[in-house]
Amino acid sequence: MVSESSSIKYTKLFINNxxxxxxxxxxxxxxxxxxxxxxxxxxxxxxEDVDKAVAAAKTAFSRNxxxxxxxxxxxxxxxxxxxxxxxxxxxxLARLETLDNGKPLSDSEFxxxxxxDVLRYYAGYCDKVHGHTIxxxxxxxxxxxxxPIGVVxxxxxxxxxxxxxxxxxxxxxxxxxxxxxxxxxxTPLTALAxxxxxxxxGFPAGVINVVPGYGPTAGAALALHGDVSKVAFTGSTxxxxxxxxxxxxxxxxxxxxxxxxxxxxxxxxxxDLDEAVEIAHNAIFTNHGQNCCAGSxxxxxxxxxDAFVKKAVEKARARKVGDPFDASVHQGPQIDKPxxxxxxxxxxxxxxxxxxxxxxxxxxxxxxxxxQPTVFSNVTDKxxxxxxxxxxxxxxxxxxxxxxxxxxxxxxxxxxxxSGVLTKDVNTALVFAQAxxxxxxxxxxxDAITPQTPFGGYKMSGIGREMGPxxxxxxxxxxxxxxxxxxxx
Ligand code: NAI
Ligand code: MG
Numbered sequence: 001m002v003s004e005s006s007s008i009k010y011t012k013l014f015i016n017n018x019x020x021x022x023x024x025x026x027x028x029x030x031x032x033x034x035x036x037x038x039x040x041x042x043x044x045x046x047x048e049d050v051d052k053a054v055a056a057a058k059t060a061f062s063r064n065x066x067x068x069x070x071x072x073x074x075x076x077x078x079x080x081x082x083x084x085x086x087x088x089x090x091x092x093l094a095r096l097e098t099l100d101n102g103k104p105l106s107d108s109e110f111x112x113x114x115x116x117d118v119l120r121y122y123a124g125y126c127d128k129v130h131g132h133t134i135x136x137x138x139x140x141x142x143x144x145x146x147x148p149i150g151v152v153x154x155x156x157x158x159x160x161x162x163x164x165x166x167x168x169x170x171x172x173x174x175x176x177x178x179x180x181x182x183x184x185x186x187t188p189l190t191a192l193a194x195x196x197x198x199x200x201x202g203f204p205a206g207v208i209n210v211v212p213g214y215g216p217t218a219g220a221a222l223a224l225h226g227d228v229s230k231v232a233f234t235g236s237t238x239x240x241x242x243x244x245x246x247x248x249x250x251x252x253x254x255x256x257x258x259x260x261x262x263x264x265x266x267x268x269x270x271x272d273l274d275e276a277v278e279i280a281h282n283a284i285f286t287n288h289g290q291n292c293c294a295g296s297x298x299x300x301x302x303x304x305x306d307a308f309v310k311k312a313v314e315k316a317r318a319r320k321v322g323d324p325f326d327a328s329v330h331q332g333p334q335i336d337k338p339x340x341x342x343x344x345x346x347x348x349x350x351x352x353x354x355x356x357x358x359x360x361x362x363x364x365x366x367x368x369x370x371x372q373p374t375v376f377s378n379v380t381d382k383x384x385x386x387x388x389x390x391x392x393x394x395x396x397x398x399x400x401x402x403x404x405x406x407x408x409x410x411x412x413x414x415x416x417x418x419s420g421v422l423t424k425d426v427n428t429a430l431v432f433a434q435a436x437x438x439x440x441x442x443x444x445x446x447d448a449i450t451p452q453t454p455f456g457g458y459k460m461s462g463i464g465r466e467m468g469p470x471x472x473x474x475x476x477x478x479x480x481x482x483x484x485x486x487x488x489x
Contacts, residue, residue: 008040086112260417410432454471
């Protein structure tokens with residue numbers, strides 16, 4: 001492994017524009033998944049620290065605060081300034097992300113460029129948030145005002161650390177909220193670096209706070225807090241359910257959730273085979289399969305099934321796994337030992353339940369958490385690998401015959417995050433796009449996620465949408481103001 005000399009500057013909690021120790025003085029380790037070695041000791045937030053961060057965010061949100069009185073366009077300039085600073089430090093941030101998360105350096109650079117683009121989209125949105133005038137019954141002049149909901153809590157995962165931060169900060173700041181973010185305990189470092197950039201950009205103290213720590217302590221304290229008006233969460237469905245419980249147990253704060261998936265990618269006989277294999281390969285193997293919208297069920301029509309499997313296997317075998325700082329590498333380690341074990345356990349279940357392991361299926365070496373790119377054929381709907389989120393580099397290829405059949409099978413899941421269909425027949429694509437129960441449908445492409453396009457889940461894949469205008473709405477309250485108009489003057 002190339003040793004990475006990236007200096008880690010920020011390891012403390014970021015509260016009220018200051019980097020501070022945890023009240024308990026406790027720290028927790030962050031690891032390099034390439035070798036399992038500690039790279040930093042990070043201040044560990046607990047309830048007391050979350051209380052302080054929320055109090056700072058509450059003060060920053062008070063009626064006559066600098067933030068509340070700021071013109072919306074000036075808020076937009078601040079967000080753009082933060083985007084400029086992320087762009088300035090992109091290379092350094094990418095190295096830090098790769099060190100903490102293990103994804104290839106070029107992937108980290110891509111993620112951070114996407115983060116910049118998302119922030120710029122929401123920078124432009126700030127002064128376009130407005131209500132309506134309404135022709136209400138009676139002698140009233142009625143209008144609605146969109147107001148920021150208040151202090152918001154944001155809890156994010158480790159698979160796209162900085163990008164998930166940008167998806168959360170952009171709409172919250174555009175709406176005029178103040179926020180407390182809890183990054184994942186596995187990847188806390190780039191969020192702290194982003195906090196330093198927010199301070200440099202000129203955000204008033206308390207608008208942005210970052211409290212690294214564990215889920216059941218810091219995360220739960222945030223989601224249970226009585227002064228938090230909304231919580232936005234991305235992560236597992238299991239924890240998503242807990243977040244709703246916390247909201248119900250405390251102050252009925254609004255909840256938005258972006259959870260897991262088992263997204264179908266359906267390939268019809270009429271495609272260009274090489275192109276289809278390539279799209280399906282990237283749909284599952286991107287980010288080591290650690291992707292909520294991964295195309296993790298590859299449905300292939302029977303006429304091309306065998307040829308498709310053969311080429312998919314060749315592509316998986318050609319995938320280079322290793323040091324994520326090596327520019328020729330496509331895939332680094334899985335995030336941690338439990339994730340590696342989960343992948344290996346599900347691979348074993350696939351073999352036991354009768355799927356054909358075409359390639360891969362084993363850990364690589366003993367240092368770090370590297371897994372061979374894996375392809376299963378002869379997968380059927382009831383197998384565990386076709387039902388559970390593997391969150392690893394494992395392609396499961398299922399066979400189908402007709403459009404009607406594949407629609408039914410694609411929808412036979414409790415998830416509904418994303419989907420894809422590859423075909424030259426516009427009617428087939430249209431029927432599938434309308435029938436599939438998923439928040440995104442990608443036709444002849446996959447992962448076409450942009451700042452302008454809403455992204456989120458049907459069914460147990462979540463509540464609400466991120467990106468695009470839909471993402472701002474949950475950070476707003478609508479106030480109706482009705483003014484009596486005199487009937488005589
Ligand atoms: P997780 O859901 O436990 O972690 C996500 C975030 O939630 C982290 O910041 C964590 O600290 C926090 N959290 C955990 N327990 C909490 C609690 N009780 N209260 C408040 N916050 C809490 O996900 P984990 O364990 O890292 O991954 C497990 C599986 O979840 C993965 O294998 C994958 O299937 C799925 N997942 C899906 C993601 C997505 O993008 N939708 C991202 C990460 C995981
Ligand atoms: Mg780490």
